[in-house]
Amino acid sequence: MSGEMDVFVAEVRRFLDANVTRQATSGTELEWGTGPDQIAYFSTDPPDVDAAKVAEARSWQRRRHEAGFGWITGPPEYGGRGLSTVHDLVYDGIEAEYEVPDTGVLSVIGLGMIGPTILAHAQGHIKDRYLPAMYSGEVIACQLFSEPGAGSDLASLATRAVRDGDGWVITGQKVWTSIAQHAHIGMALCRTDPDQPKHKGITAFLIDMSAPGVEVRPLRQMSGGADFNEVFLTDVRVPDDHRLGEVDDGWRVALTTLMNERATVGGEGAGPAARAVSLPFLTALLKANGRLEDAASRRRLAELVADLTATEYLNHQALRRMQAGRQPGPEASVSKLMYAQNLTRGAHFAAEIVGPRLIADTGEWGAYSWNELLLSTPALRILGGTEEIMKNILAERVLGLPKEPGIDTRSPFRELKRSGGTA
Amino acid sequence: MTGTALDAATTELLAGSLRELLASVSAGGELGPALDALGWAEVLADDPATATTLLFTEHGRALVSSRALDDVLLAELDPALPPAAGSRALLYPHPAEGADPAPLDGPLWGVLLGPLHGVDEVVVPATAEGRTVLVTVAATDLAAAGGPATGFDLGSTWHTVAGPRPPGSGPPAPEAWTRAVAAGRRALAAEMIGVCESALTLATAHTTDRVQYGRPIASFQAVRHRLAEAYVAVTAARAVLDAAWTAAGGADGGGWAAAAAKLQAGRAQAQVMRHAVQVCGAMGLSQESELHRHVTRAAALDALLGGHMALAESAGAALLAGADVHPVVEL
Structure with missing residues (x-):
């Protein structure tokens, strides 16, 4: 690492040490049965808890922003830091070692997709008005x-x-x-x-x-x-x-947002779902359920870890490409498909291990809580472009297969047959 | 990586040269002299990851059968062996045994990747007292026990070796064997990926040309989605292989990551071939189509040094025993 990066890392650590506490266990260690028993992809909290979490997320984003880490890759004139994607990744890597509020409510859609769209397509004074406000946590x-x-x-x-x-x-x-x-x-x-x-x-x-x-x-x-x-x-x-x-x-504006969406969804790494569908957590699950000697479980675990490795490496390559200034391309569809597949397979794997305890709460830690993930993963195969659409994109734009005939892209909109009423 | 990484343009150029070279090699022929003429040793020294993946991907794509893999494993075994008395080949554990060499006190059992023309000695790994020993046997002593492994993969030059073991022993070299197996698995993963890519190209061309109900069958989602899934499987296999190379410098030669790479490529070939055969319809079933050559070659490569089902189980057991899953992604 260069000297400049060392200085950046030291600055990040100073900021985090002064504001938040380091996690008791590192990402590779895990104490089964401790911590919140929640394996949700989507929030299932009641509205008041949800609102409190959003307030925490905004407050943490504001502190990041004040310290110069709110928008590490953004242009300085809109409150960004003007640094590279690598700096952004380094920051995320270090922050993951600390106990910080989940800022997904801000980052996934607003900062990950709409911010870049505003930057690319809005007038100057609109960028002035919204971008600093978004990246400082004020505007969702x-x-x-x-x-x-x-x-x-x-x-x-x-x-x-x-x-x-x-x-x-x-x-x-x-x-x-x-x-x-x-x-x-x-x-x-x-x-x-x-x-x-x-x-x-x-x-x-x-x-x-x-x-x-x-x-x-x-x-x-x-x-x-x-x-x-x-x-x-x-x-x-x-x-x-x-x-x-x-x-x-x-439509061209929407494509900026959608390409960032696939990259964002496919590149997600944090959160309770990703923590659960990981080698340490699934190993602990097998251990807690006396399944370490079960050959079928071992096989599926290895396959899942290989798939997670593939996704991690593909995301790494995608970030490298973005770092080189290239827009996410059709390869983002592969990451998106694999990300949803991994969490789905992880949820099914766990469901088979915990058996009926998935649907009947016995009070046991790490059993009933899997139902949240199992019931959430179908959404991952739909949101941000359904699997069918992702496969069409790969078929046409990567494999070069012929388009489906009969899809009308020429007739005026008002003449099209549509669901949900007419234009 | 030791030397200078190959850039994209050089890699593309080398891929072209390799394609020409592989197209001209006869079944069971020696790649060595042609690779020497290309200056391959230098390319390999500069960027082993890119060079090895490139060579074996093209090897797979061209459906060539050669003893090129021997060089990969022998490069890891040579330091543990006495100086070679001429050119060497390797006897692989029989696919039924995964990557475990046959017991030293039992008969010979394994496969050679090609006939022993021009080979002076064969390195025969064996298991003695739970450890791998490397026995060197004169090629002439092995000839009687070997015969072409005909039947399944019709284009293969593999020879099955089964018979009485010639007397002799060799140095224990369990670490070298572990590293050799890891290196071999990375190369085999690349070769399977090449076979898959070639099969996918065939299936893509067929479904684009073949018209039913007045349209190319690739325009039907039932067909194109299978091919998209196949593409995802190959992409995932390539990603795990690239990740495995980042672990290759580890103490055990990146053993777990190499096993994961071969596991992923093995799963990919199963899926790609299933989809490719289905979308090629009845035309893909006949030997007039090239597809059967891909199906059998990919399955044979999958079986060597541990098939994907067996690898999944051993890799899973290793994970649960706390195997070092090298942090594959580094900034």
Whole structure:
């Protein structure tokens, strides 16, 4: 490591030592039966606990930001540090040794996906207004993309934005919107010209989630939590300077967000789910359940660890490429598929070990809690682009297979057959 | 890595040269002289990871059968052996035994990767008192016990060796054998990946050309998704192999990581071949298609030095016993 990096590392450690405590056990050691018995991917906390955790996350992000670690790779004019992806990774690696609040509510969507989109497509004063606020934990952002009639076929979205004086009026319904209940702003894709083919007449906007006409209703998931929502937009007024990119060019803006989404989802490493689907935790699980001598379990453990190694290495390569200034490409689809597959297989592996204790709480640590992960992993195979869409991307863009015929990308949007009503 | 890492352009150039070289080699022929002419020793010394992976991936892709793998294992065994009296080959443990050499007090049992033309002596690993010893046997003493391993992989030059063991012993070299097995597993993983890539190319071409219901069958999701899954499996295998090379400098030659790489490649070939055969339909079932050569070669390579089912179990047992899973990703 260079001298400059040594100085950075020392600075990071000084900051963390002064503000938080080091974890009692390192990542490779584990004391079975200690710590919170929670293996959730999505929050299943009641709203008050959830709100307290969001407050903690924002407060920790603010301290990071004040110390110069809120947006390590961001441009200094918007509150970033202007350093490399390697610095960012080094920071994350060191921070993982400490007890810090989970900042996923801020980082996954807002800082990981929408921040880079704003940076690439917003006007200067809008970047000034939102980027420092987002990366200092003040502003939480959500992604208003999917609709009842536009899931995998996102470009068939129907939420309308109509010009009105110096602004726009937006009406429609968004759905499966994670963390909308906590968000201050939302990035919305809207139909601005239904007479053009579906990919052409879309425009992206930043919406104030507290504006009149924005209504958020929770959706309860099968895992028990209510992490995602329906968002109803009724005559919501948005100033024109809150537009991202050109009018009718929102699909290109959305692609910036989506590529960062696949990279973010596939590259996730922290959190209780990743901690549970890991060699030390699964080893401890087998030990606690007297299954160390079980050949089938050993085989599956080795396969799972090999898959985790593959994902870890692919993410490492992807970061290297981003570090070299290249955008995430179709390879992000491989990471996303493998990430969901690993957690799914991990959950099934554990489910077989704990048996009926998965559905009947015996009070035993590390048994019933697996049900949260088992019921969450189906979502991982859907969100951020379903597995079917990921495989289509790989088929067409990597293997060069012919496109599916009959997918209409030429007809005007208003002539298309759609679910969930007409345009 | 010891020398200068090969850059992408040089690697691509070398891949092209290797393809030409491998296309011209006859079954069971010697790669050595042609590789020497290419200056391969220097390439290998500069960047062993890239060079070895490149050579064996192309070897797999071209479905060549040669004794190239012997050089990989012998490079690890040579320091533990007396000076060679001429050119050497290696007798591998019979695939039924994984990577465990046959007992020294029993008969010979193993496979050679090719006929012994021009070979002077054969290194025969054996197990004595729980340790691996390396016995060197004159090639002429082994000839009577060996015969072509015909039947399964029709393009293979492998020879099965079964018969009375010639007298003799050799130095105990368990560490060298462990390192050799690790090196061999990395090379075999690369070779399986090459066979998979070639099979995937065949299946991609077939499903793009083949029209049913008025459209290329690759435009049906049931078909293209299988191929996408196959691609993911190969990508994952390559990632674990690359990761395994970062552990190759360890005390045991990166044993666990090398086993994981071969395990992942073995699983990949099973999945890739299953999907490739299915999407090629009846055309893929006949020997007129090249596909059967990939299926049998990949399965044979999987079986050498531990098949993926056996490796999963031994790697899993090692994990539970606290094996050193080298931190594969370093900044």
